Amino acid sequence: MKKIIGLLFLMFLMISCKTGNEGYILPTSNGNTNKIMVVVKGEDWQGKIGNQIRTVFGEHQVGLPQPETLLSVSQIDPSGFSSFMRHGKAVLIIKKGAKESITVEKDRYAQPQIIVHATAKNEAGILNMLDKRGKEIIQLFKDEDVRFTQRIFKKERIDETGFKTIKNIGLTIDIPKRFRLVEDSGDFIWFRQHLRSGIARGDGTNNVLIYTIPLVDENTVADNITAVRDTIGKKHIPGSKEGMYMITEQAYTPFTFDAIIDGKKAYETRGKWEVKNDFMAGPFVNYTIIDKKNNRLVIFEGFTYAPSVNKRDFLFELEAIAKSMKIK
Incomplete structure (x- = not known):
């Protein structure tokens, strides 16, 4: 038996x-x-x-x-x-x-x-x-x-249902639990993951931002991506001192490509960010999604601060997170 x-x-x-x-x-x-x-x-x-x-x-x-x-x-x-x-x-x-x-x-x-x-x-x-x-x-x-x-x-995603902004926007997204909440205002959310290995200047970070803005003119969306992210950086991403905040690096023109996120037309923008009047800088990837149904742009941005190490794979993880997004 x-x-x-x-x-x-x-x-x-x-x-x-x-x-x-x-x-x-x-x-x-x-x-x-x-x-x-x-x-x-x-x-x-x-x-x-x-x-x-x-x-x-x-x-x-x-x-x-x-x-x-x-x-x-x-x-x-x-x-x-x-x-x-x-x-x-x-x-x-x-x-x-x-x-x-x-x-x-x-x-x-x-x-x-x-x-x-x-x-x-x-x-x-x-x-x-x-x-x-x-x-x-x-x-x-x-x-x-x-x-x-x-x-x-x-398999290790956070439960996004407890966050005001994600609930208000109406989306699902697979963000690993190692990311921690920094800000959740109801119309803007910021998650941060600390990168502790191999970083020369203290802890590096991987960051996720999600927010929306009204869709005014579909034909001008791509042209305004940098201006929008600079406005958000000034409002939500401060530097170490007053008057310091994240902007698009002025000496480097970002690259923008056509993309599809959740079956919707989108733009993928890759470039470098810096902190105004400071020496902090790094790469970012931005997905601006045209949500015609709700007459708005849904924006995902991932940015990395990891001095002295290669950053390709950090940006790739942020890309994978962005492409998991589903808009209700």
């Missing part, structure tokens, strides 16, 4: 576990966000194909104080892509084949995992594909990283 119970329990565990394409239980993938492993022959990595990969994936993320690439890449030869090396979270396989294609596999050898296969007939075809479709490949990895990060944040 005990053997039967034990066997049934084992069968239950096997059924409950995630299985791969070949039916076996998948191990947990390894690797950090914004990092990919490229599977390509060593001779190609040292030649034109490797140079093209480094050029495409080595593009700098806009809005950061120091140069940082969109994605970090490492290389492994196909002969070494076996055993635990196949458990990478994000893998790009470059290979030659009869037909040019970009295909995606999910959870092939581990979970969660994305493998992008980029295939072309010869070296010239691979170079052309990387040139023409490199941004598409990057976006596949970035989108998967956003989903991966959001799944983590969803």
Whole structure:
């Protein structure tokens, strides 16, 4: 009887576990966000194909104080892509084949995992594909990283129903519990996370702001993003002394792109902030969402203060939080 119970329990565990394409239980993938492993022959990595990969994936993320690439890449030869090396979270396989294609596999050898296969007939075809479709490949990895990060944040999210501003605006958002409330006025809310590791000048911070303003003219929204954030900074984000407050860095023009948040037209703006009459500064990412139903703009802004360390991954977490937002 005990053997039967034990066997049934084992069968239950096997059924409950995630299985791969070949039916076996998948191990947990390894690797950090914004990092990919490229599977390509060593001779190609040292030649034109490797140079093209480094050029495409080595593009700098806009809005950061120091140069940082969109994605970090490492290389492994196909002969070494076996055993635990196949458990990478994000893998790009470059290979030659009869037909040019970009295909995606999910959870092939581990979970969660994305493998992008980029295939072309010869070296010239691979170079052309990387040139023409490199941004598409990057976006596949970035989108998967956003989903991966959001799944983590969803498990440890704050209960936003207790905050006046979020309730008044009418939205849901997955903000991790490590963020603490700074201000909740009813029409403006500010959360802050302290970053204690590796910061030269005391504690660094990651910050989330959410607020709304009336929608006056949809055609001028993008042009007014900087002016709006400067007004909010003067009112809500003070410096250490009177007359000091956060503004958009005057020596650096922000970059604005089209975006979609919760199925709604939005603008993504990346740039640098500074404190007026002080030396504090850092990067920000702003999502201005056109909420036509309620005739308003819903604005999410994340900004980071982390002197002496790279900031790409901090901004990426703020991006993932913003893209979890649902407006009721």
